Amino acid sequence: MPLLCPVCEQGQLTPFCEVGAHAYLRCSVCEATVMAPESRLSPEQEKQVYQLHDNDVEDPGYRRFLSKLFEPLVERLPVGAAGLDFGCGPGPALARMLAAEGFSMALFDPFFYDDESVLESTYDFVTCTEVVEHLHQPARVFRQLEGLLKPGGWLGVMTCFQTDDDRFANWHYRRDPTHVVFYRERTFAWLAERFGWQMEVPRKDVVLFRKPR
Numbered sequence: 001m002p003l004l005c006p007v008c009e010q011g012q013l014t015p016f017c018e019v020g021a022h023a024y025l026r027c028s029v030c031e032a033t034v035m036a037p038e039s040r041l042s043p044e045q046e047k048q049v050y051q052l053h054d055n056d057v058e059d060p061g062y063r064r065f066l067s068k069l070f071e072p073l074v075e076r077l078p079v080g081a082a083g084l085d086f087g088c089g090p091g092p093a094l095a096r097m098l099a100a101e102g103f104s105m106a107l108f109d110p111f112f113y114d115d116e117s118v119l120e121s122t123y124d125f126v127t128c129t130e131v132v133e134h135l136h137q138p139a140r141v142f143r144q145l146e147g148l149l150k151p152g153g154w155l156g157v158m159t160c161f162q163t164d165d166d167r168f169a170n171w172h173y174r175r176d177p178t179h180v181v182f183y184r185e186r187t188f189a190w191l192a193e194r195f196g197w198q199m200e201v202p203r204k205d206v207v208l209f210r211k212p213r
Contacts, residue, residue: 007032007181008190009139019169022177030190033162035180040136047111049178050089066094069129069158072202074101076154076210081124082106084148087131088113094129119144125154133159133179146195146211155197155209161185 002012003025011029018024023036041049077083082104085095090112095105103125106118126148135141145155160173162182168174174182188207192199197209 003037005030005032006034006136007138007142007183007187008194016165017168019174024168024174027187030187031184032187033168033182033184037136040180041177046134046178049176050111062093063097066097066129066158068203069127069156069206070094070097072200072206072208073125073127073154073156074098076208077103077125080104083125083127084108084118084121084123085127085129086145086148087128087134089130094127098127119148121148122150123148123153124150125156127156129156129158131159132157132183133173133176133181135181138181142191142195149211151211152213153211155211157188157207157209158205159183160205 002014005011005013005027008027008030011027013025013027013034016024016026016033022039025034025036026032027034080102083095083098084106085092085098086108088095088107088109092107092113095107099105106121106123107113108115108118126145128145132138132141149155160182162168162171162184173179185201185207189199191197192209195209196212198212200208202208
């Protein structure tokens with residue numbers, strides 16, 4: 001039985017390519033590329049990979065990397081806005097950068113900050129940096145993020161957009177075994193239409209969504 005796309009839950013997934021032991025599928029509707037479920041790591045294996053990440057907020061290079069989302073988002077936020085860093089990882093560097101600008105920040109990560117009480121509130125903005133490519137159930141999570149945003153709130157997403165199919169097999173982003181979903185700009189446009197969000201792409205690999213008031 002054909003698999004439904006885990007991003008849009010409408011399109012059927014069809015074979016796209018195989019790279020070594022990993023098989024990848026493509027959605028016919030939103031154009032997402034998805035690792036086949038049988039190719040994925042276990043949750044324990046995933047966490048081991050995440051623990052290797054060096055997310056030091058004092059590292060100037062890492063701060064420059066995060067600034068791709070940080071700078072355009074801060075330009076759009078009102079003074080005193082409250083935010084949630086969703087999927088913050090073991091070192092919530094972006095949250096600390098935003099807190100230094102006067103924004104109150106909550107943290108959530110299913111592996112490292114698993115405090116589901118923060119998911120019972122709503123926020124002026126939510127950030128997801130290097131998160132959505134890891135999601136096994138992205139449609140469910142995007143619905144959850146919609147519910148976490150106040151009317152007029154911002155959702156900031158940073159992930160490498162997939163563009164050139166011919167380079168997919170050797171793409172550095174694909175080689176991370178915890179990356180199971182790859183989004184095109186078209187995929188994000190589909191999500192914006194689905195939820196009625198306004199959408200901007202202010203920087204390479206950054207998309208900002210605004211929930212209507």
